[in-house]
Amino acid sequence: MSDYIIQTIIVGISETLEMTIVSSLLAYVVGLPLGILLYATAGGRMLSNKKINFILGLVVNICRSLPFLILLVLLIPFTRFLTGSSIGTGASIVPLTVGAIPIVARMVESSLSEVSPGIIEAASSMGASPIYMIIHFILPEATPSLIFGAAINMATVLGYSAMAGVIGGGGLGAIALQYGYYRYQKDVLWTTVTILVILVMVIQECGGEISRRSRK
């Protein structure tokens, strides 16, 4: 491989990490509250509300069932509106975030659902309000599971970021596509794929370790 390619790959790694980290963080800004709402408004819960729960659930399910590649294309006008461009790393962050939000929401909902009903009963018996219960009982109890879920989400976003290469996003995915696929440079293809695999593993392992340490 030429120096130029190596240089390109190094830039690609930093672009991929940027897309993954920024999109994941942004996805949590919306996905975490959404997941909490999905959890709390479900039947029999502290803020049980059938209508809201149904509508949120429907929106999340529709967004999740769209293939990410389709979402990428569908969101082009929106991306252009937000970032002024539809190509490049910055532009990729928009569809990545939008695509990750419903996944984050479901993951958060699932982590919160694992909290033992006994904890909720204890909180109710103390006279805690629903908001207090969520902030001081449910979220702390679910923290290790939330962290583990976050690692899975980040790995998913990383995978999606490679797909963003198809419509002109940056990062390792774009390099693999352009040099490896269109120009038959197998060595570049395998190098980028290997780096992607390593990145996913590092994210997953770090997330798992932080989650384990946080579990008291």
Next chain:
Amino acid sequence: MSEVFRLEAVSKNYTNEGKEFQALKNISLEIKEGEIFGIIGMSGAGKSTLVRTLNRLEEVSGGKVFFCGQELGELKPKELRRVRRQIAMIFQSFNLLSQRNVLSNVMQPLRIAGIARGKRKEKAMDMLKVVGLEDKKNEYPGRLSGGQRQRVAIARALAADPKVLLCDEATSALDPKMTGEILELLKRINDSEKLTIVIITHEMSVVEKICDRVAIIDEGELVEIGDVKEIFRNPVSEAAKKLVYPSNPFDPTDRSRKLIRLVFDGLSASRPFISELVEETGKKVNILSANTKSVGGIGYGQMVMELPEKEADQKIVTDFFIKKGLSVQEVKK
């Protein structure tokens, strides 16, 4: 003494897969201030549902629950939350926050009550002293034994000075030694703080040890209620007999023989009754089951025995025990 709880014709129905199920049937009772009130029944009898109607964790289907004269069913959510702060509860599975240390767990109800941070810590430490765990304040519940966890739960429950403590099978997950320690702690708090305690259990030994009065629940119905001593001496309902009588099956030599049950309650434990019976009347009895224990130097317990064959002899033996001041009951097989 004024009453803390009054239940008027409380009933609770569930629908499970289209089938109606009555968990509580027309239950009326009162729990007085300062007493330790037991609610006992087999599992599935409805006692856990009953205790949850006391703080409205369960809504009743019919009837009314009053707490200090206030009907719980009428309260708006905010008012209910305020009332619940006066009705603390502990659970079989402790329900402590596993991700928070002991001190932080105990401070929760104080925080809910809106008490300032510095004061919260002070009060929580006081409570940990009461339960003897002040040196564990920085530990996490996962590193404590079951008995210690329940003591933390008690400290947490009592931190915000409630009027009542509800205990839902609080000792069922503990071994006998730890059960004894927890019950002693509850008794001590009841004495010193004049705290009303409601205890749900399926073990008669728990009721015998600390309860003043007891209600027996069987298949959702209140079948018997009264002083623990009285019910122990003379259980009337089938459910009460099942709970009070020794659990090992009697195996009389002759199925037709009459069985009686003697109850010792303090005044009469140190005397050798059986020897006296033989010496004075010359009649013999066969002891099938005996269970006596010394509580503070006073004997307490029961004995099931088989009477002689002849009816005249049976009367002599029974009269002898009655004359000596023992409670005698015929046992039906």
